[in-house]
Amino acid sequence: xxxxxxxxxxxxxxxxxxxxxxxxxxxxxxxxxxxxxxxxxxxxxxxxxxxxxxxxxxxxxxxxxxxxxxxxxxxxxxxxx
Amino acid sequence: xxxxxxxxxxxxxxxxxxxxxxxxxxxxxxxxxxxxxxxxxxxxxxxxxxxxxxxxxxxxxxxxxxxxxxxxxxxxxxxxx
DNA sequence: TTATAGGTTATGATATATAATAACTGTCTC
DNA sequence: GAGACAGTTATTATATATCATAACCTATAA
Numbered sequence: 078x079x080x081x082x083x084x085x086x087x088x089x090x091x092x093x094x095x096x097x098x099x100x101x102x103x104x105x106x107x108x109x110x111x112x113x114x115x116x117x118x119x120x121x122x123x124x125x126x127x128x129x130x131x132x133x134x135x136x137x138x139x140x141x142x143x144x145x146x147x148x149x150x151x152x153x154x155x156x157x158x
Numbered sequence: 159x160x161x162x163x164x165x166x167x168x169x170x171x172x173x174x175x176x177x178x179x180x181x182x183x184x185x186x187x188x189x190x191x192x193x194x195x196x197x198x199x200x201x202x203x204x205x206x207x208x209x210x211x212x213x214x215x216x217x218x219x220x221x222x223x224x225x226x227x228x229x230x231x232x233x234x235x236x237x238x239x
Numbered sequence: 240t241t242a243t244a245g246g247t248t249a250t251g252a253t254a255t256a257t258a259a260t261a262a263c264t265g266t267c268t269c
Numbered sequence: 270g271a272g273a274c275a276g277t278t279a280t281t282a283t284a285t286a287t288c289a290t291a292a293c294c295t296a297t298a299a
Binding site for chain 1: 285286287288289290291
Binding site: 199200 | 275
């Protein structure tokens with residue numbers, strides 16, 4: 078896994094998490110909707126999983142956004158610091 | 159695999175093929191660039207593979223487009239008919 | 240203290256994406 | 270006809286995404 082690839086997965090995961098929170102859902106909400114276990118969604122949102130197209134589709138549908146939205150530049154607000 | 163999922167993979171594959179051709183590359187060109195075998199790229203472009211995020215990234219980089227471009231509505235010109 | 244909610248990490252089993260090879264379509268050119 | 274080029278289909282092997290469970294952390298609240 079190159080650092081570019083690592084950054085890419087982290088970016089996608091961050092976008093998923095941001096859109097999910099913006100839509101008012103918890104990880105568990107989405108997991109219930111698409112029948113996924115929460116550790117797996119957590120791994121995706123943290124960029125530790127090389128997510129597939131269909132999994133992206135399911136998550137996007139559950140959140141109510143377009144898959145395309147997962148590939149922009151995430152809002153760059155750091156979590157805490 | 160639901161029909162919605164099937165349509166989604168076909169759409170993504172069609173977008174990949176269209177962007178690749180528009181950029182003037184053959185399947186073999188891309189395969190050589192990213193070290194993928196041509197049957198696999200063929201399967202992806204025909205929507206028979208649930209492509210992963212990193213594979214999309216590699217293909218997009220090789221073509222010279224953004225991954226986001228694979229998720230729009232493809233130009234709806236039929237191949238022959 | 241105890242309990243709940245939201246999220247993370249570790250781990251094992253199973254399904255499947257990818258790697259790889261061979262054989263097969265046309266289509267075009269010689 | 271033969272040869273090359275672009276793409277497809279079938280197939281097996283290997284790597285890994287997903288499924289699933291348990292345990293953990295940090296708040297917040299009773």
